[in-house]
Amino acid sequence: MYLSRLEVFGFKTFAQKVDLRFDEGITNIVGPNGCGKSNVVDALRWSLGEQKASILRSEKMENVIFNGTKQRKPLNFAEVSLTIQNTKGILPTEYTEVTITRRIYRSGESEYFLNRLPCRLKDINDLFMDTGMGADAYSVIELKMVEQILSDKTEDRRKMFEEAAGITKYKIRRRQTFNKLQTTKLDLNRANDIIVEIEKKVNSLKRQTQKAKRHMKLSARLKLAEVQLAHHEYQKFAAQLAPMAEKLENLEFVAEQMLGEISKKEAEVEAMNTGLIEREQSLRAIQLQLEEQDKKIKTIEDEILVSRERKKNLEAMIGRYAEEKTALEAKREQLQARITELSATLADLESQYNGMSGTVEAKKTEMLEFDQQIQAKRTELDTVRKQSVQLIDEVAKKRNAFQLTKNNIQNIERKIADLHREGEFHNTSSEDAISALDEKRYEKKKLGEQVEALRNKITADQSALDTLRHTLDDLRSKKLHDEAEIKALHAKMAIIQKAIENHEGFPESVQYILSSKPSGIQATVADMIATDDTYKKAIETALGDSFAYLVAGGSDHVHDALTQLNTNKKGSATFLNRQKIGQFKPAFEAEALASVRGEIIGMATELVRCDDPAMARLLLSDVVIVENFEKATRLADQFPAVRFVTLQGEIVKGNYLIKGGGTVKSSDSLIGQREALNKLQDQLSQYEASVRRYQDELQTTDTTLRELTQTIANNQNLLKNTEQKFVALEKEIAQSEYEQKRSRESLTRNEDALLQAQREMEAFQLTIEDMGPEMDELEGRRGSLELETRRMEQQLAELEKQRRERSEGFNEMISSFLRMEGEIKTNRNNIESSRTQIADIEATILRREEETVAAENEIARMGDVFTEREGELITLSRERDVIERNRDAEGTEVARLRETTGKIEAELKKMRRQREEFLNSRHTMEQETTNLRFELRALEERIKRDHDFDLTKDSIEILILSTEPGSKEEESEEDAPESAPDTAPQEVSGVENQEMNIDEVLESDLVSDASQAPETASFDPEATKLEIDELRRKLKSIGPVNMEAFAEFQTEKERLDVLLKQRQDLLDAEAQLLETINAINEQAQKQFMEVFEKIRANFIKIFTGLFVDSEADLKLEANEDILEANIDILARPTGKKIQHIQLLSGGEKTLTAISLLFAIYLVKPSPFCILDEVDAPLDDTNIDKFTKILKDFSKDTQFIVVTHNKRTMEAARNIFGITMQEAGVSKVVSVKFSNRGDVSKTDDIEQFINENQVEDLTKEVKDTPPSPSVA
Template sequence: MRLKNLTIKGFKSFADETVIHFNESVTGIVGPNGSGKSNIVDAIRWVLGEQKGRELRLEQMSDVIFNGTKKRKEAPLASVSLNFENTRNLLPTEYQNIEIARLLYRSGDSEYRLNGVTCRLKDITGLFLDTGIGPDSYAIIALNMVEDLLSNKESARRKMFEQAAGISKYKARKRETLNKLKSTKEDLARIEDLLFEINTNLVELEKQAKRTRKFNELKEKYKSAGLLAQFLSVKTLKEKLEVLETSVQEEMLKLQDEEVGLNSIEASIEAQKKAQLDQEKNLSEFQKKVNEVLDTIRQLESNIQISQQKKQFQSTQLETIRQNLSQAAGRLDQLKLDVAAIQSEQAQVELGLMEADQAVVNHEEIFNGKQAEFNLLKSGVDQFQLDKQENETAIYELEKELAIQHNRIENLHADSKRCEEEIESKFNEHQNKENQHKELSVKLKDVLSEIDQVKVAEENRLLGLEQVQIELEACTQKVSTIHRQRDAKQNEFELLKSMVEKMEGFPESIKFLNQNWRKDVPVLSDIIYTPEKYRSAIELYLENYLNYYVAHTEEDAVKAIRLLFNNSKGKANFFILDKFRDSKAVERSIPGCIPALSIMEVTDMYKPLVHDLLKDVYILENDNHLEDVIHFPDDVSVISVSGSILKANKIITGGSVGLFEGKKLGRKKNLEKLEAEIKELESQAILNEKELAELKNKIRTFELNNRQKELEQLRKKESEELQQLAQIQTHLSHYLDLKADLERRIAANKMQAAEIAQELNSKEQRIVELKDRQQQLVHSLHSSDEVYNRVSIELSEITGIYNQAKLELLKWQNRFENINKDLDYKNKQIEELQTQTINDELKQTELIESLGELETSLTQYESELLEVLEFRKNMDSNLTTLERDYYEARNRISEDEAKAKQHQRSIHELQSAINGIKDQKAEYKFRIQSAYEKAELEFMAKLDEFVASEEDEGLDLEALISKSQYYKTRIDNYGEVNPLALEAYEEMKARLDKITEQRDDILKAQDSLLETIKEIEETATQGFMQAFNQVRVHFQVVFRSLFTDDDDCDLVLVDENDPLECDIDIIAKPKGKRPKSISQLSGGEKTLTAIALLFSLYLLKPAPFCIFDEVDAPLDDINIEKFNLIIRKFSKESQFIIITHNKLTMADVDVLYGVYMEDQGVSSVTAVDFRKYSHEIVLEEMAN
C-alpha cells in the first residue's frame, strides 16, 4: 500500500487548497521555523482520526480552521484528505484506490468520508486496524515523541509493540468482552436481588394462601346453613302469598265494575283526540300550502328582478352593437373609396408598366444593334475595353441594387403606414370593449356584493334556524319531562292522599277516631317532617310513638278514650301537649354523628314535644362505622342513618332495613309539599308550552325567509357575467398582442430602413467613383481610336439609356407590386368588417328578440304575482278559521279530561283497598325476592335449584338462622383476607422458577465470557511474545548497526508472568558507558536508540509510510549519514516523509517540498526533485 497524495484546505495555516504528492520513496519537507511544516504532520494525524487537541497543539478542536489574517478572511471549514493505493491489499476492501477525508465546519459540525461517502470515525479506525497506520501509531514520530518513547510516557512503548504484534484487535475484543462480563455481572446481581425479594414475598404469600383456604371453608359452611334458612323462609312466605291472592281476586271483581264506566268516558276522549289529530294534520297541511304560496311569491319577485337586470344588460349590449354597426359602415365606405382609388392608380401604373416594358424592348433592339457594331470594332480594342465593360457592369449592378433598396425603403414605409392604420382602426373597437369590460366589472362587483349579502343572510338564517331547532328540541324535551314529573307527582299525591284519608298502616282505634272525633288533633307521624335520607332512622327510634295522638289537653284525651270505650274500638295513646315545656337541649360533640333535632322540621307549637322525644338522640352518618356505637356513652341514643342499628338505654336493636320503612313519617307535610310541587310543575308547563309555541313561530319565520333560490339565481347571473367578462378580456388581450406585434413591426421597419439608407450612401459614393473611372477609360480609348471612341461613346450612351429604361421598368414593377399589396390589405379589412357587421346584425336580431321575450316574461310574472298575492290573502283568512276551530276542539277535550279525572277519584277508593293487600303481597314477594337475591349475591346459588331433604325441612328456622349468623360472625371477625393470595402465590412461584432459570442462563453466559477472555489472552500473549522476541533480535541488530558491534542493548519485560500488561524496559549501553537508565544518554544517543527501536518494529511489521518530524535534529553529521542510510534501506518497503532542517538529510531525499509564507500567516508549498544532482554537488551548491 502506498500513500499517493495529501490535500489540505483551510487547515491551520494552509488557507488555500494545497496538494502534496508522495510518488517517491523518500520525500523531504523543509522550511523556516513557523512556516507550517509540522502542520502537515498534524493534518495527517487529524485526518486519521486524532481526537486530542493537545496532540495537535490546540486548545480546542475548532482551532484547526484557518482563522484569517489582516489580508485574508477566515475559512468556513477545515478539510483534509489522504489518498492511498491499495497495492498489496493491506486494507480489507475491494477498492484499489482509497481516499479518506475529514471536514470540520465553524458551526461545530464534523464529517468523515470514505471514497467520498459519509462514514463514521469507527469505520476509518477499523479500516486501518493493525496496519501500522493511525494517529498514534509508530508510523508518525515527532522529536518530542522520542523522549516519550524512551521515558515510556503513557505506556507509549507498549502501544507500539501491540500495533506491531497485531494484537490491538484482541485487546479491543477483550475490552468489549470485559464490558459484556461487567454487564452480565450487574444483571446477575439484579436478578439475585430480585430472587431475594421474591422469596421474601413468597413466604408471606404462602401464609396468606393458607389463611385464604381456611376462610373459604368457613364460607362454604355459612353458605350451606344460609341457603337452607333462605329456602325454609321462602316456603313459609309462599304459603302466606296464596291466602292473599284469594283476597285480591275478590276485590278485583268489585273494581272491574267501576272501571267499565271510566272506559266509556276515556273512549269518548280518545275519539275527540283522534278528531283533533285530523284537525291538526289539516292545519299543518294548509300551513304548508301557505308556505308554498309564499315561496312562489318570492320566486316570482326574484324572476322579475332577474328579468329586469337581463333587460337592462341586453339593452346596453344592443346600443353598443348599433354604435359598432354605425362605425363599421363608415369605415367600410372609407375602405371602398380607398380601394377604388388604389384600383385607379393600379390601372395607371399598369399602363406605365406596359410603356416601360415596351421602352426596354425598343432600347434593347438599339442596344443589340450598337453592341453588334461595337463587337466588330472590338477585335482591335485592348484591355481598356475589358476594364470598361467590367466597370459598366459594376455600375449597372450598383444602380440596380440602389433601385431595389430605394424600393425596399418605400415598401417598408408603406408597411409601417399600413400597421399604423390597422392600430388606429382597431383602437376604437378596443375602446368599446374596454368600456364594456368596466361596465361588466361594476355589475359583477354588485352581483358579488349582493351574493355575499344574501349568503351572509342565508348563513345567519340557517344558524338561527339550527339554534331555534336545538332550543325547540330542548324545550320539547323539557315539556315532556315536566309532564312526566307532574304525572308522577300527581299519582304519588293521590296515592298518599288516599293513604292519609284512610289512615293506612294505623290501628282500627286510630282510624275510628279519625272519622268520628276531632279533625284538628293529629297523630305524631303527621306533625314531624325530615329529609328522606333520615326518615328510616327517625322512624326506627320513634316507632312506638308514631300512632300517638297529640292532644292539647288531658280533657281532649279522656273524651277520645271514652268514645273508644263506648264503641268497643280498642285503645289509643295520647301525648298531652300542654304538659311539655320548651327547653334547650345541650348538644354534645360525638365524632361521626349529628343531633337528630338538627334535621327536624316541625311547627313551633309541637317543638317542646319533639325536643322531649329526641333529646340526646344522635344519627351516625356513615353505615360503614356501625361498630363505633359500642364506644358511645350509655346516656345517649344513636341511630345509623339507614336505620340498620339503634343503641338506646343499654339496648341495641338492628338488622336489615325493610322496603317500606321510613314511609309513615310526615305524610301530611309531604302531601302539602307534593301539592306545591305539582302546582309549580303545572306553572312551568304553561310557561314552557308558551315558549314552545314561540319557537315554532320562529321556525316558520325562518323557513319563510329562505333565500336559497335567490342565491342560485345570483350565482347563475355571476357565471354569465364572468363568461362575458372572459370573452371581452380575451378580445382585449388579443388587441394588446396585435398592437405590440404591429409596433414591433413598425420599429423593425424603421431600423431596417435606416440600415438600407446607410448602405445606399456607401453605394452611391461607389457609383460616383466607378463613373469617374469610366470617364478615364473612355478618355483612354478616345486617344487610341476615334472611331472606337465614337462607337464606344454611342454604345455607352445607349447602354445608359437601356439601363435607365430597365431601372424605370423595375420601379414600375415594384410600384405595381406595392399597389397590389395595398389592395389586398384593404380588401382583407373590408372582408373582416363585413364579417363583423354580419355577426353584429345577427346578435342585434337575437338581442331584439330576447328583449321582446323578456318584456313578455316580465308582464306574465307581474300578472302571476298579482294573482298569487290575491290567493294568499284568501288562504290567510281560511288559516285563521282552521286555527280557531282547532283550539275550540282542544278546550272541549280538556273539559272531558277533567270529568275523567273526577271519575278516577271515585274508583280510587277501591284501588286503595286492593293496594293495601297488594302491599302485603309486595312485601312478601320482596322478602322472597330478597331471599333469592341474597342466595345469588351472597352464596352464588339459585334457590330454585336447591333441594332440601325431609330431615332438613323439619329443622327449626330460627336455629338455622342463628347457626348461619354464627358462621357469618366468624367470617366478619376473621380479619382481612387476601382473596387473590392463592392465585398470586401460584403466579409468583412460576415467576420465581422462570427467573431462577434466567439466572442459570446468565451464569452459563458468564462462564462463556470468561472462557472467551482466556482464549483471547492466550492468543494475544502468544502473538505478543512471538513479536516481542523478533523485535528484540531486530533491535540488537539495528542498534549495533547504528552504534558499534561491541555496544550492549536489549529489550526486557518487567513482569514475564503478565506480558500483556507489564512495562517494557530498554537497555542501551554504548561502548565505554555504563548508564543506569536511558535518561542518562545524550540527546543523539537517545534519538539513535529510539530510531533503532522504531526500525526494529518496521522489520517485524513495516508500516506503509513513516513520518519523521525533525527527529534528526539532535544527530551530528556522522549519525545523520547512518540515519539516512537506514532510511534508504527501509524505503524499499515503506515510504518516508521527513521534516528536517538538516542539509545532509535534505540532500538524500528524492523530492523536497519547501514550505514558505508568501503572505504572512498563509503557508504555501513548492517542490524540487534533487535526484538529477549528485550528493557532493548538492552539498557544494548548498554551501555556496
C-alpha cells in the first residue's frame, strides 16, 4: 500500500496543475529555498483533512488559494487529489484504489470527494482513523515537529502513541459518552425542577376538584328541580296543542289529495319530456351522421385533386427528361468527333518526336565529354585548395593557441588574485556567520521561553474562563429561579387580592354589606384574626360560622346595616358590637388547665393574633388546641365545658358533641388573608432584590468574561505570531548552519583551486616558448600552395569558355524537343477526358429512361385510382341524400311533441295555483299554533341546553329514581361552610387514591343530595321554584369553580407519572453511561499499555543501534488515568550522561525523534511517511545513519522526503525538482541522473534540476472547477 499520485491545482504557489506520480521506496523532493517544496507537504496534509490553518502556515484556510502575481491573476479555488493504492486493505473500504479530493473556494466553502463521489469531512477522518495516516498522525513529520515531539509538552507525543495503539476511537467515544453524561445530568436536574412544580400543581388541582365536587352536587339537585318544573309546564302546553293538531291533520289530508293530482300531471309531463329528449337525441345523431358523411366526401374529393396534380407533375417530368436525352446525345456525338481529330494530331506529333530523338542523343554525348574534362580539372583544383585551407587553418590554430596561452596566463594571474581575495572573504564571513548564529540561537531560546509563558498564561486564562462561565450559568439559573418565584408570588397575591376585594367565601349578606361599605362596619372576624399555618385549620374549625361575623363600631351601625339587609332582601348576617365586647366574661379560665398543661398545645386565644383581644376571648375563650383526637377525647371528660380542637380540625366537647371529617385546605382559609398577603409582599421584595443583585453580578461577570475572552484571543494571536517567528528562526538557524558548512567547504575548495592555478600557469609558459619555429615553417608552405592554385584556376576557365560556345545551339534543340513532349502529353489527356465524359452521358441517358418508365407506370396506376374514387364519391352522395331525408322527418316529430308538452304544462300550472290558494288558507290556522309550539320548543331547548335533558324522549321518573337519598355524612358535608379547611394531604403521594373524573362523580354520589325533590304525583310548582332559588343562592355562595379541574388533575397526574418514570430512566441512563466510560477506559488502557511497551522496546533497540554505547528509555508518568499520563523520553548518546532531552544537540534530537518514529512504525507501520527537511540539522555521519534507516524501512513503507542534503538525495529512488522560474509560481519536474555520485559534486541545486530534467509536470488549465465526476 502506498501513495501513487498527487494532483495539485491552485494550492499556494501551484498556479498550474501539477501531477506527481510516486513509486514505492524513497522519493525526494528537492529545490532551492523559497521555491515551494514544503507546499507539497502542505498539500498532502490538507488533502488528508487538516483543518488548522496555522499548521498550513496560513492565517485562514482561504489563504491556501493561489493569490496571483504581477503576471497572473488570483485563482478562485484550490484543489488537491490524493490517490492511495489500498492493496493491503488497511483502509476500511472495498476499493483497491482510493482517491481523496478536497476543494476550497474563496467564499470559504469546501467540498470533499471520495473516489469522485461527494462526501463529508467526517467520512475522510473516519477512513483514516487509527491507521496512522491521518492529517495529524505520525505519517507527516516536519522539522519543527521534532522539537514538539521532544518538548516538555507531551500532547503531540501522546497523539502518536494513541494513533499507534488505535485508541483514538476509544477516546472519541469516551468524550462523546462523557458529553452524553453531562447532558443526562442537566436533563435530570431539569426533570427534578419540573416534578417539584407539577407536584404543587397536582395538589392545587386536587383542592379544586373537591370544591367542584360540591358544586356538582348542588348542580345535580338544581337540575332535577328545574327539569321537574319544566316537565310540568311542558305537559300543560302539550294538552292545549292536541286539538289544534287534529284540525291541521285534516287540512293536511286535503292538501295531500291535491298534491297527488298534481303529481300525476307532472308524471305525464315528465313522460312527454322523456320522449321529446329521446327524439331530440335521435335528431342530433342523424345530424352527426350527415356531418360525418360530408367529411368522407370531402376527403375523397381532396385525394382526387391531389392525384390529378401529381399526374400533371409526372407528365411534365417525362417531357423534361425527353428534351434532356436529346441534348445529351448531341453532346456525345460532338465529343466522339473531337476524339477523332485529337488522335490524328497526336500521330503527327509522335512522328516528329521520333525523328528528333537521334540528333538530341548525339549532342548530349558531346556535351558530356566536355563536362567530364571540366569536372576533372575542378577536382584537382579542389584538392589544392583544401591543402591550402588546411595549412591556413593550421597556421590560424597555432596563432590562436599562442594567443590563448597568453590569455590563459593572464586569466590564471587574475584567478590567483581572486582566490586570494575570496579566501580572505570566507575567513571573515565565517567569523561573522558564527557570531550571527550564536545570536539567533540565543533569540530562539528567548522565543521558546515566550511561547511557554504564553501557553501557560492561555491555559490559566482558559481555566479562569471556564470558572467564569460556570459562575455565569449558575447566576443565570438562580436569576431564572427567582424570577419564576416572583411570577408565582404575583399569581398567589393576585388570587388573594381578588378574594379580598370580591369577599369570596363569605355569605351573600356579608358580601353585600362589605361591598356597600356602610358607616361603622369595620371588617369581618376573618379579617381581624390571624394565626400560624400550623394552627389555622384548628382555629378556623373552632370559629365555625363566626369567621363571617361583621365587626361594627356600635349599636347604631348594626341597626343601619340590618336595615339595609331587610330593605334589599339580602338575607341575614351576624354582627359583633365592639362597644359591648369588652363586657364579656369568659365562663372558663385558663388556670383551670394548669394540671394538664403538658398535654395541650395552648389556649386558642394565646395562639391567635387579633387587633382586639376582647374579640378573641369572646369567640375562643373556651377553645383549647390539642395535638390529636385521642388527647381531645381524654381531656373532654375532665373538662366538659371546654371545646378541645385538634390540629386536624376535629372538635370534642364533653364527648357528647363531636365534629370532624373532610374540610377545605388551610391554604384556602379566609382567616389571615391580609397577613398572608403582607408576607407574600415581603417575600416578593426579597426575591426582586435578589434578582437585581443577580443581574448586577451577571453584568459584571459577563464584562469580565468578555475581557478575559479578548485577552485569551490576543494572547493566542501573540502565541501564534511568536510560534511562527520561532519556526522561522529554527529554519534560519538550520539554513545558517548549512551555509556555514558550505562556507567551510568553499574555503577548502578555494585553497585547492589556488594551488592548481599556479601549476597550470607554469605549464603554459613552457608551451609558448616552443611555438615560434613551428609557425615560420607553416607560413613558407602556405605561399607555394597559393601559386599552384592560381595556375589551375586559369586552365579551368579556358575549358568552361569552350563549353559555353558549343552549348548555345544545343539548348535551343532541347527546348523544342521538350515542348513537343508536352504537346503529346496534353493531347493524350484531352482524349482520355472526352472518353470519360461520353461514359457519364451514356449513364445519365440510361438513368433518365428508367425514371421515365417508372413515371409512366405511376400515371397508368393513378388512372385506375381516379375511377375507383369517383365511384365511391357517387355512393357517398346517395347515402347523404337518404340521411338528410331522415333528419327532416325526425325534426317534424320533435316539433309536434314540443307543442303537446306545452299544452299539458299549462294545465299543470293552473292546478298548482289552485293548491297554493288552499295552502294560504291553511296557513292562517297554523299561525294559531305557532306561538304555542314556540313556547314548547323554547322550553325543550332551554332544558336541553342547561341540563342535557330531552323533555320529549327522556323519562322524568328515571331521573327521580336515579337521585337516591344520600348519607347523613354527605348532607352534613353539603351544609358545612364553604371555607372550612380541607384535610387533603399536602404530599403528592396521597393523590394517587384521590383520582376521579366527571363521569365517575356523576355516577356515584354527586346527585345523592336531590333526596328532597318531591314526588311527581304530589308536584308543587311554587315550592319547586322556591327550592330552585335556594339552590342557586348556594351555588353563588360557592363562588367561581374550575370545572376542568377533574380533567386537568388527571392530565397533570399522568404527566407527573411520566416525569417520574423519565427521571428513573435518566438515573438508569446515568448509571449505564458511567459503566460505559469505565469499560472504555479499561479497554483503552489495556490496549495502550501493550503498545507502549512494544514501542519502548523498539525505541531502545533503534536508539542504541544509532549511537554506540548509548542508553535510552520511555517512561510513563504516574497518574490515576493512564490515558492522560505524560510520556517522558530519556536519551544518552555516545559519551554523554543521561540528561534532559532538551539539552541534546539539534542532530541528536533529530535522530532521537526518528528513533521514536520508527519504533512506532515497527509496532504499527504507516504505509507512507512524509519527512519535511528533518535532516537539516544532521552532519554527514548522522546523515548516513538517517539514510540507512530509510533504506531499511523502505521495504515496507514509502518515504517522501523534502531535503537539501546531497547524501539524502543519493539514497532516493526517484527525485522531483521544485523551481520557481516565474516569480511566485512553482514548477515541478521529474529528475533522473545516471551517476548518483554526480549529486554530491553540484553546488547549485537549481542548476542540477535543470541539467537532469526529464519531464515538466506542470500544465496550464482554466480557473474552472471540474465536476465531481472528474474531480
